[in-house]
Amino acid sequence: MSSLRIAVCVKRVPAPGSRINVTADGHSVDATNLGFTTSPHEECAVEAAVQLVELHGGSATVVTLGPVEAEEQLRYAASVGVERALLVSAADGLNWDPQNTAAAIAAALSVVEARDGAFDLILFGNESADSGGFQVGIRVARALGRPIVNGAKGIEVGDDIVTVRRPIDAGFEVYELPRPCVIGVKEGINLPRYPTMKGRLASKKVAVEVVEGLDQPGGQARERLHRPEEKASSTIILGNGPEAAVAVVDLLAELGVLA
Amino acid sequence: MSVLVVIEHDRGVMASGSLEALTAARALSADVTAAVCGGTDDLAAACAGYGATEVVSLLHPFLDDYAPQAWGEAIAQLVAARDPDAVIACGTDRGNEVLAHASVSLELPMVANVLRIDASGGKWALTRVQWGGSLLEDVTLDAATKLVTVAHHANDIVPSAVPEHPTTFAPILDDALGSTMVRDRVVREAGVTLTTARVVVGGGRGVGSPEGFAPLEELAGLLGGVVGCSRAVTNNGWRNHTDQVGQTGTRIAPDIYFACGISGAIQHWVGAMASKNILAINTDKDANMVTRADYAVIGDLHKVIPAISEEIRRRRG
Ligand SMILES: Cc1cc2nc3c(=O)[nH]c(=O)nc-3n(C[C@H](O)[C@H](O)[C@H](O)COP(=O)(O)OP(=O)(O)OC[C@H]3O[C@@H](n4cnc5c(N)ncnc54)[C@H](O)[C@@H]3O)c2cc1C
Ligand SMILES: Nc1ncnc2c1ncn2[C@@H]1O[C@H](COP(=O)(O)O)[C@@H](O)[C@H]1O
Numbered sequence: 312m313s314s315l316r317i318a319v320c321v322k323r324v325p326a327p328g329s330r331i332n333v334t335a336d337g338h339s340v341d342a343t344n345l346g347f348t349t350s351p352h353e354e355c356a357v358e359a360a361v362q363l364v365e366l367h368g369g370s371a372t373v374v375t376l377g378p379v380e381a382e383e384q385l386r387y388a389a390s391v392g393v394e395r396a397l398l399v400s401a402a403d404g405l406n407w408d409p410q411n412t413a414a415a416i417a418a419a420l421s422v423v424e425a426r427d428g429a430f431d432l433i434l435f436g437n438e439s440a441d442s443g444g445f446q447v448g449i450r451v452a453r454a455l456g457r458p459i460v461n462g463a464k465g466i467e468v469g470d471d472i473v474t475v476r477r478p479i480d481a482g483f484e485v486y487e488l489p490r491p492c493v494i495g496v497k498e499g500i501n502l503p504r505y506p507t508m509k510g511r512l513a514s515k516k517v518a519v520e521v522v523e524g525l526d527q528p529g530g531q532a533r534e535r536l537h538r539p540e541e542k543a544s545s546t547i548i549l550g551n552g553p554e555a556a557v558a559v560v561d562l563l564a565e566l567g568v569l570a
Numbered sequence: 571m572s573v574l575v576v577i578e579h580d581r582g583v584m585a586s587g588s589l590e591a592l593t594a595a596r597a598l599s600a601d602v603t604a605a606v607c608g609g610t611d612d613l614a615a616a617c618a619g620y621g622a623t624e625v626v627s628l629l630h631p632f633l634d635d636y637a638p639q640a641w642g643e644a645i646a647q648l649v650a651a652r653d654p655d656a657v658i659a660c661g662t663d664r665g666n667e668v669l670a671h672a673s674v675s676l677e678l679p680m681v682a683n684v685l686r687i688d689a690s691g692g693k694w695a696l697t698r699v700q701w702g703g704s705l706l707e708d709v710t711l712d713a714a715t716k717l718v719t720v721a722h723h724a725n726d727i728v729p730s731a732v733p734e735h736p737t738t739f740a741p742i743l744d745d746a747l748g749s750t751m752v753r754d755r756v757v758r759e760a761g762v763t764l765t766t767a768r769v770v771v772g773g774g775r776g777v778g779s780p781e782g783f784a785p786l787e788e789l790a791g792l793l794g795g796v797v798g799c800s801r802a803v804t805n806n807g808w809r810n811h812t813d814q815v816g817q818t819g820t821r822i823a824p825d826i827y828f829a830c831g832i833s834g835a836i837q838h839w840v841g842a843m844a845s846k847n848i849l850a851i852n853t854d855k856d857a858n859m860v861t862r863a864d865y866a867v868i869g870d871l872h873k874v875i876p877a878i879s880e881e882i883r884r885r886r887g
Contacts (some may be wrong), residue, residue, distance in 0.1 A: 441705075442707070446680055461638070461663065461667050481758065482757040484752045486752060502805070532709060538705060566826055
């Protein structure tokens with residue numbers, strides 16, 4: 312089998328701790344003092360791309376639509392083995408709606424494909440960590456005229472066919488997509504590696520190609536973000552250390568789960 | 571207003587989310603049509619039991635089993651033929667996927683995982699889920715036909731029988747649309763799972779190692795429950811991702827969740843918060859899991875959990 316060209320799309324998001332705070336204008340997550348990351352689904356998509364290139368040869372390109380700071384997420388992917396990076400620059404940060412996001416990513420991928428050849432496989436996360444619109448991958452695939460299946464927890468690339476495994480309640484389903492195709496990946500498909508020191512150093516040298524993102528707002532527009540109501544909680548401390556076991560088992564009896 | 575509801579089923583078995591979607595649709599309008607890809611008489615009857623005044627079975631060989639792209643295109647063709655004001659599906663993996671495909675075919679926006687719908691204006695005002703439910707987003711939806719999925723488990727299921735009115739619709743599907751059809755399926759033995767368990771014993775980084783889970787397994791076994799874990803655990807390769815509770819894992823709703831050595835990051839909390847009771851076991855009394863739990867034991871889980879199992883065995887004699 313000839314070597315693979317793979318693209319993998321990731322989204323820069325803040326990494327909140329125990330609560331998510333919103334900026335005063337209600338338009339975004341207050342990221343003061345927060346680090347940034349990508350969705351675990353996307354981390355797994357990056358790992359899947361790297362593993363497939365290790366297995367079949369070829370190269371992987373990581374793609375993000377976001378502010379210039381999103382270079383951090385591109386370089387992270389480079390530090391675990393992705394060779395190329397594409398930043399689709401979005402002046403207005405990450406408030407882009409799904410149609411707009413997908414159109415800009417599809418356009419950028421088309422530019423790269425026209426120049427370097429088509430991607431055999433384009434990987435997405437199943438859903439983004441923050442907005443979770445469950446559609447950017449589908450919109451991009453359709454714009455490029457390729458089949459897509461979401462929820463993948465297994466990918467095997469053959470000469471003409473890509474076999475995808477997707478879990479369902481009762482087990483898993485098998486799909487066979489003709490190449491080239493697009494796949495939405497779920498966390499659990501693999502165990503993403505951590506960057507090595509060598510990988511980190513190499514990632515600094517990876518050139519990040521920048522493409523201007525076109526901005527064509529779609530029909531979904533953000534008014535404001537807010538936190539869901541929390542039920543006021545007061546914790547009953549059952550005790551300290553092993554001595555608390557009696558109180559715990561009393562509670563289990565009371566809840567009827569002991570029988 | 572007329573509303574079309576996309577019915578999700580697995581080889582004829584109705585998904586509970588579709589009954590939620592039917593109930594949500596009835597709150598908007600009495601004119602509710604259910605659309606069932608590869609429909610059967612049983613499914614049509616079930617939809618009528620939840621207020622669908624018409625049930626359309628969409629029939630084509632590509633719709634005989636699940637095929638996201640073919641299902642989406644078939645729904646789009648029905649929407650084009652009937653011109654409803656809104657299309658609603660449940661925000662499950664399949665529901666979101668099918669409606670997203672339909673929205674592309676129709677060149678319309680699609681809003682996923684909505685909790686609240688205000689359909690009083692020309693633009694709809696919606697509240698939707700972000701961060702798996704840790705944050706909410708108010709959006710407006712500006713479209714000729716409104717395509718929306720309702721968040722799973724956010725709507726009650728309320729029966730409301732109407733006379734059965736089954737019809738059929740035959741979409742014209744391009745050969746290429748057959749390519750995303752399920753080719754095969756592998757069925758595993760279904761025991762108690764994280765989603766169905768009455769007791770879940772969850773372990774986090776505080777458990778320290780794969781072997782450290784033995785006492786958690788023991789406690790879960792004594793209570794007929796299962797073991798769950800945090801992402802720190804799966805990321806370390808200590809347990810399989812199928813055990814992960816949270817935003818990108820499984821959402822649980824047991825009678826009691828033991829959260830042991832788990833700090834309670836928002837992405838974990840959101841998967842655990844539907845538990846009827848949460849008991850945190852943590853060395854840190856200020857951990858988020860402890861302050862948000864119903865009950866807590868402050869201490870080393872490696873000592874506390876075996877003591878609980880011991881006490882259970884003692885009482886059982
Ligand atoms: C987009 C996104 C999605 C995510 N999805 C998920 C998800 O689905 N599920 C998930 O779990 N996480 C998820 N995470 C990760 C999450 O943010 C946290 O990193 C993770 O939940 C932390 O796991 P933990 O609580 O086990 O570890 P830590 O935060 O390290 O907490 C360990 C806890 O153990 C306690 N402890 C230590 N030793 C002991 C002992 N001997 N006895 C008792 N207590 C002890 C400590 O006091 C501490 O509270 C996600 C993150 C992102 C960004
Ligand atoms: N701004 C973005 N840049 C790159 N990829 C994105 C972006 N937004 C979404 N995606 C990809 O599309 C997937 C689905 O996103 P969503 O439709 O928002 O749930 C994500 O997991 C990413 O792989």
